[in-house]
Ligand SMILES: Nc1ncnc2c1ncn2[C@@H]1O[C@H](COP(=O)(O)OP(=O)(O)OP(=O)(O)O)[C@@H](O)[C@H]1O
């Protein structure tokens with residue numbers, strides 16, 4: 195008994211000299227989320243993906259997304275690297291080693307190859323494994339969970355397969371602008387070495403701003419499809435603290451787009467700039483003041499966390515990431531959030547131009563040309579309509595026999611309607627301020643210089659399309675001394691005159707408006 199007690203440690207110490215082989219264990223992810231181990235290792239998954247082709251012949255287990263075949267428990271796979279033979283085996287760790295359910299891949303090789311295996315072979319395996327995983331995977335759309343459960347293997351994100359059909363081909367926007375964004379993405383994707391050399395985290399920020407329905411979310415989908423990246427869509431209002439935000443970021447992978455939509459709605463980013471008004475409101479209601487102050491503090495905290503992740507010490511985590519913010523109100527955002535370096539590219543998603551319309555017409559109607567294109571082009575210069583609304587017009591009668599005619603006719607009607615509304619609104623505005631208009635008109639008697647200011651000009655872009663009679667209104671203001679156009683609606687130019695002469699006729703108005711443009 196005493197002999198056994200003294201012999202055992204000796205034998206254990208001698209054993210490595212007798213066995214020239216070394217074993218490295220690469221364990222699978224723990225099935226719990228340990229508090230001191232905030233990032234679970236990816237090595238196991240990468241090695242598994244690397245070994246997958248070798249296992250393909252006789253593996254019984256299909257694992258995860260795509261088809262990553264992993265070695266069965268006890269199965270051994272031989273490999274060779276630079277003339278050195280190594281052996282992989284899948285085992286289940288014994289009692290006392292992490293979780294019992296956790297698998298482990300053991301790499302065995304001769305001791306004299308330790309340097310080569312650790313320094314070159316393992317990084318090579320991980321790199322190829324990563325590439326295989328990237329190629330095999332189904333892309334995912336992640337969203338943060340409401341309650342972050344640190345004891346669950348599902349951790350902080352839930353996901354679905356990402357299958358959005360929008361691509362840059364189907365995205366309607368001006369081709370030059372589109373090209374610029376695609377070039378920027380290409381540059382980013384291929385600049386790993388460049389970012390390393392200049393000492394910058396390999397990430398890029400995009401701010402997409404514009405009215406609702408102009409394609410900001412569609413643009414994100416197009417970017418993800420173009421780059422073959424996953425999307426992490428963060429719902430900031432569900433993130434209670436900066437600590438949780440950090441955990442979310444840590445659990446994102448590279449080759450991904452991190453999206454925060456409607457950032458101005460998620461955070462009270464203007465709070466500290468509008469201190470005066472909130473204080474006034476608070477004075478009237480102390481409870482509201484308290485709630486407001488609390489909200490403001492939380493927002494400021496979250497903003498600081500956000501800034502930290504976009505550009506701070508955590509921003510380099512896992513590399514090759516794009517961060518996209520969207521907003522309908524770019525002017526409301528805190529300048530710190532959108533400064534260069536954080537948001538590297540600002541993209542205005544604007545109302546539908548003719549070039550964008552042609553993309554939609556091709557997508558929805560399969561038409562590259564049509565007699566109504568001219569009218570649409572003309573009206574799009576004058577009327578604001580979102581690509582979403584244009585798409586809606588082009589979709590409606592898709593199944594009718596003469597689909598393109600009907601759909602384009604509908605679009606023209608919609609544009610006319612909007613032009614009318616726009617004109618009526620302007621006329622109402624003019625009617626509401628007759629005194630000001632009169633003053634302007636009197637000023638304008640002095641000469642043509644005031645016209646150049648364009649304060650009350652007819653919008654020339656609305657005119658060629660409208661069918662209206664202006665002669666009556668023109669006669670009533672015939673004594674005006676110079677060209678003045680004060681307000682217009684679609685049927686009636688309120689006042690158009692020239693020096694000492696009554697102006698008549700649509701053609702003249704068109705010419706004049708052309709001059710004023
Ligand atoms: N530029 C575009 N090209 C192609 N389709 C578009 C474009 N803009 C909008 N659409 C169509 O309109 C729908 C809504 O667009 P999207 O959700 O991308 O707009 P958004 O700018 O994100 O709006 P919001 O500000 O309300 O979030 C899309 O599903 C798409 O069908």
Ligand SMILES: [Mg+2]
Pocket residue numbers: 410411412455520
């Ligand atoms: Mg959107």
